[in-house]
Amino acid sequence: xxxxxxxxxxxxxxxxxxxxxxxxxxxxxxxxxxxxxxxxxxxxxxxxxxxxxxxxxxxxxxxxxxxxxxxxxxxxxxxxxxxxxxxxxxxxxxxxxxxxxxxxxxxxxxxxxxxxxxxxxxxxxxxxxxxxxxxxxxxxxxxxxxxxxxxxxxxxxxxxxxxxxxxxxxxxxxxxxxxxxxxxxxxxxxxxxxxxxxxxxxxxxxxxxxxxxxxxxxxxxxxxxxxxxxxxxxxxxxxxxxxxxxxxxxxxxxxxxxxxxxxxxxxxxxxxxxxxxxxxxxxxxxxxxxxxxxxxxxxxxxxxxxxxxxxxxxxxxxxxxxxxxxxxxxxxxxxxxxxxxxxxxxxxxxxxxxxxxxxxxxxxxxxxxxxxxxxxxxxxxxxxxxxxxxxxxxxxxxxxxxxxxxxxxxxxxxxxxxxxxxxxxxxxxxxxxxxxxxxxxxxxxxxxxxxxxxxxxxxxxxxxxxxxxxxxxxxxxxxxxxxxxxxxxxxxxxxxxxxxxxxxxxxxxxxxxxxxxxxxxxxxxxxxxxxxxxxxxxxxxxxxxxxxxxxxxxxxxxxxxxxxxxxxxxxxxxxxxxxxxxxxxxxxxxxxxxxxxxxxxxxxxxxxxxxxxxxxxxxxxxxxxxxxxxxxxxxxxxxxxxxxxxxxxxxxxxxxxxxxxxxxxxxxxxxxxxxxxxxxxxxxxxxxxxxxxxxxxxxxxxxxxx
Numbered sequence: 001x002x003x004x005x006x007x008x009x010x011x012x013x014x015x016x017x018x019x020x021x022x023x024x025x026x027x028x029x030x031x032x033x034x035x036x037x038x039x040x041x042x043x044x045x046x047x048x049x050x051x052x053x054x055x056x057x058x059x060x061x062x063x064x065x066x067x068x069x070x071x072x073x074x075x076x077x078x079x080x081x082x083x084x085x086x087x088x089x090x091x092x093x094x095x096x097x098x099x100x101x102x103x104x105x106x107x108x109x110x111x112x113x114x115x116x117x118x119x120x121x122x123x124x125x126x127x128x129x130x131x132x133x134x135x136x137x138x139x140x141x142x143x144x145x146x147x148x149x150x151x152x153x154x155x156x157x158x159x160x161x162x163x164x165x166x167x168x169x170x171x172x173x174x175x176x177x178x179x180x181x182x183x184x185x186x187x188x189x190x191x192x193x194x195x196x197x198x199x200x201x202x203x204x205x206x207x208x209x210x211x212x213x214x215x216x217x218x219x220x221x222x223x224x225x226x227x228x229x230x231x232x233x234x235x236x237x238x239x240x241x242x243x244x245x246x247x248x249x250x251x252x253x254x255x256x257x258x259x260x261x262x263x264x265x266x267x268x269x270x271x272x273x274x275x276x277x278x279x280x281x282x283x284x285x286x287x288x289x290x291x292x293x294x295x296x297x298x299x300x301x302x303x304x305x306x307x308x309x310x311x312x313x314x315x316x317x318x319x320x321x322x323x324x325x326x327x328x329x330x331x332x333x334x335x336x337x338x339x340x341x342x343x344x345x346x347x348x349x350x351x352x353x354x355x356x357x358x359x360x361x362x363x364x365x366x367x368x369x370x371x372x373x374x375x376x377x378x379x380x381x382x383x384x385x386x387x388x389x390x391x392x393x394x395x396x397x398x399x400x401x402x403x404x405x406x407x408x409x410x411x412x413x414x415x416x417x418x419x420x421x422x423x424x425x426x427x428x429x430x431x432x433x434x435x436x437x438x439x440x441x442x443x444x445x446x447x448x449x450x451x452x453x454x455x456x457x458x459x460x461x462x463x464x465x466x467x468x469x470x471x472x473x474x475x476x477x478x479x480x481x482x483x484x485x486x487x488x489x490x491x492x493x494x495x496x497x498x499x500x501x502x503x504x505x506x507x508x509x510x511x512x513x514x515x516x517x518x519x520x521x522x523x524x525x526x527x528x529x530x531x532x533x534x535x536x537x538x539x540x541x542x543x544x545x546x547x548x549x550x551x552x553x554x555x556x557x558x559x560x561x562x563x564x565x566x567x568x569x570x571x572x573x574x575x576x577x578x579x580x581x582x583x584x585x586x587x588x589x590x591x592x593x594x595x596x597x598x599x600x601x602x603x604x605x606x607x608x609x610x611x612x613x614x615x616x617x618x619x620x621x622x623x624x625x626x627x628x629x630x631x632x633x634x635x636x637x638x639x640x641x642x643x644x645x646x647x648x649x650x651x652x653x654x655x656x657x658x659x660x661x662x663x664x665x666x667x668x669x670x671x672x673x674x675x676x677x678x679x680x681x682x683x684x685x686x687x688x689x690x691x692x693x694x695x696x697x698x699x700x701x702x703x704x705x706x
Contacts (some may be wrong), residue, residue: 005038005062012039014070028074031061035073038062086121093119094129098137109137112275127275181396184212203234210242215396217434219250240265241286248293249397249436251472259294259474266291266299270306278310285322292325293436295478298515301329308346315349323349324361328405332478334518334555336369343369357398360389364405371412372518372557379413390426400426400434404443412559416450423447430466440470441479445486457493464490481510481519485526492530500530501540509674513656517551520659521560524548529567583624590617591625594633597699631662631701650691657684662701 007015018024018032030051037047038058048055064072094115103114112123112130119126130137188209192202206229213222226242229235244265265287269277277284288304291297304326311319323346330338343362350358367382386406393399403426410419423443428434432443444467451460467486473479484507491500504527511519528545549564583591586607593603600618604611618630627633650658653674660670667685671678689695692703 004041005035005065007035007039011070012036015039015073018073025074031073034058034061035065086125090119090121090125091129094121094126095133095135098130098135181212181216181394184208184215188212198232198234200234203229203232203239206232207235207238207242210239210246214242214246214249215398217249217397217400217436219246219436222246223250237268237280237283238286240268241283241290244290245286245293248290249438251437251470259296259477262287262290262294262296263299266296266303269303274306274310277306281307281310281316281318281322285318285325288322288325288329292329293438294474295438295480295514295516297329297333297478300325301333301515304329315352317353317355320346320349320353320355320358324358324365327362327365331365331368332518333515334521334551334557336372336556339365339369356389356393357396357402360386360393360402361398361405363389364402364409367409368405368412371409372555372559374559374562376413379409383410395434397434397436400428401436401439403427404435404439404446407446408442411446411449416453420447420450437470437472438477438479441467441473441482441486444470445482445489448486448489452489452493460493461490476510476513478511478514478516478519481507481514481516481523484510485523488523488526488530497530501527501544504530505544509656509660512659513653515655517555518557521548521551521555521557524551525560525564525567528564532567583621587617587620587624590614591621591633594618594621594630594698597694597696597701597703599696599698631698633698633701650688654684654688654691657681658688658700661685661697 015032015036019029019036021029030053034047034051034053037050038044038061042050044055044058044062047058051058097115097118098110103110103118110118112126116123116126129135188205192205192209196202206225210222210225210229213219213225223243223246226239226246229239230243244261248259248262269280269284269287272280284303284307288300288307291300291303304322307322308319308326315323323342327339327343327346330342343366347359347362350356350362363382363386367379367386370376370379370382383406386402390399390403403422407419407423407426410416410422423432423446424430426434427439427443432440435443444463447463448460448467451457451463464486467483470479470483473483484503488500488503488507491497491503504523508520508523508527511517511523524544525548528541528543528548531541531544545564545567549561552558552561552564589607590603593606598606600611600614604614607614621627621633622630625633656674657670660674661667667678667681671681674681685700688700692700694700694703
């Protein structure tokens with residue numbers, strides 16, 4: 001075994017982030033993985049086989065890291081890499097044309113294809129040259145004429161509408177940026193009356209009016225405008241995004257089929273080149289928000305991240321809008337560290353553009369992070385600043401949505417009455433008319449919880465009835481999970497603790513299928529707390545609460561982890577895996593090999609002992625950790641580590657199966673939970689094993705908990 005590569009804690013953290021990246025160059029990701037293995041003492045030859053390179057390459061990577069640290073990761077050594085096949089002077093000619101000439105067809109800027117045809121090279125070569133020299137001609141209007149000067153300040157704030165020149169254009173753009181619905185309607189309606197024939201200008205004005213209706217939570221009217229806009233034949237991606245967004249927010253299609261519209265719009269956006277995404281960046285940003293509206297957190301993250309990263313350092317308004325969507329998608333996935341890193345950047349960009357409503361959304365996201373991490377002083381400070389910002393905003397669904405997030409933060413901090421007050425004030429009363437459909441489901445859950453915390457069961461039932469009356473929710477979406485949690489809470493309040501726990505577990509499974517790790521943790525916490533009231537449910541309660549505790553620790557949601565521990569301690573029980581006796585050095589060695597997914601025979605061969613001896617040590621490990629089976633060992637020993645990115649290769653249904661199996665469910669038990677056959681579970685397990693490169697349930701538990 002090679003000597004371990006010396007790596008500091010900070011370097012390991014950074015390498016770990018790089019190793020799971022989906023946006024960095026492949027060579028950088030592979031080198032980071034190799035260096036992490038080297039830091040763990042893995043032999044160079046084994047690293048080379050794992051990374052599909054030769055051992056000399058691994059040695060060079062190690063040497064460069066020792067010499068240059070993180071700065072050396074992914075660097076192509078001088079003299080290596082692909083040789084340029086472009087004729088001499090080609091790069092200079094591409095740069096000259098890009099910066100100093102316009103195309104002969106009268107366009108205001110070059111596309112990669114047009115410039116490639118002019119110079120006689122491939123469009124990908126043009127794109128690489130632009131990227132190497134940080135040129136983004138689609139982001140800059142270099143050809144202003146004297147007539148543009150009056151509206152010059154609008155050029156970089158083109159939001160949906162490109163209206164008449166002059167001062168009205170400036171006023172309209174500012175109104176769109178601020179979300180001032182009345183001003184938008186006044187300006188747009190007046191000009192729509194002048195432009196009745198189908199034209200690009202009428203199309204964009206109609207898009208502006210649709211957006212105003214969305215801001216005003218008039219989702220059906222917004223959808224009507226967007227449908228009319230589709231018929232004009234102009235700005236099709238924009239109207240598709242507005243249709244998907246208004247439909248998803250209002251639940252306008254039967255049986256939750258809004259999600260099909262959203263997925264179709266997102267697929268169209270993701271099939272575009274980066275250049276085309278930037279050209280239709282508002283369409284992409286609105287599509288990401290539409291994915292959030294139907295609970296597709298993974299899709300919202302993918303589309304929003306593409307817009308946010310593509311903007312570079314310019315951060316136009318549409319990128320800021322995508323940034324707040326990305327922050328919320330990460331938040332509900334429970335990726336709190338990423339939210340904490342991203343949110344300040346988005347808020348600063350929003351402040352530069354004067355986007356108060358977006359600042360409000362971002363700040364309420366940070367308030368929720370504070371509550372989840374038990375930072376109550378920071379939460380109080382954020383809540384006060386949110387009230388102040390809200391008083392300066394014109395209103396609309398963004399402001400109302402931020403109030404929902406703030407209310408959830410307050411509820412997480414056990415401030416139920418204050419949370420209910422903030423929610424009802426922001427959402428417009430008991431019917432919650434100011435917020436989108438999915439937020440209403442979450443809002444009613446909060447109101448049910450607040451009423452139950454005060455012992456007011458009749459009021460809780462009334463809120464539950466309003467939640468049950470919601471129509472148009474996507475099947476098996478995040479809102480559906482919230483509705484099941486409401487039913488679970490009411491069942492427990494009526495003394496039906498087992499039924500409540502079953503509903504909560506169903507909610508956790510649905511949330512997990514949508515990458516909603518935070519919601520899944522809340523549901524498991526609810527399931528465990530429910531079973532504490534069942535005389536025969538101690539073990540099930542411990543299992544659910546321990547699972548909630550471990551997941552909360554992985555997410556960094558320490559306040560939820562403390563709730564799980566407190567609930568168990570209230571009846572004299574410990575979390576599963578809390579040591580009741582110290583392990584011997586040999587038992588610790590066996591436990592670490594169990595962590596890697598080793599079988600008794602494999603562990604015996606590594607340690608030079610018999611399988612029977614290993615079996616005895618395994619019993620000692622299980623006794624020390626108070627565990628029922630070896631499959632639970634990885635979850636306990638890795639409770640303080642991050643989730644393995646390998647599990648991101650699984651489909652949502654495979655993730656649900658993997659989660660249940662790793663928590664000790666049998667195939668039959670998993671089948672009953674997911675309402676499928678045992679044969680289906682077996683098929684999913686086979687696919688999971690192939691995707692993750694493993695061959696046992698213990699190895700699955702190790703990788704899922706890694």
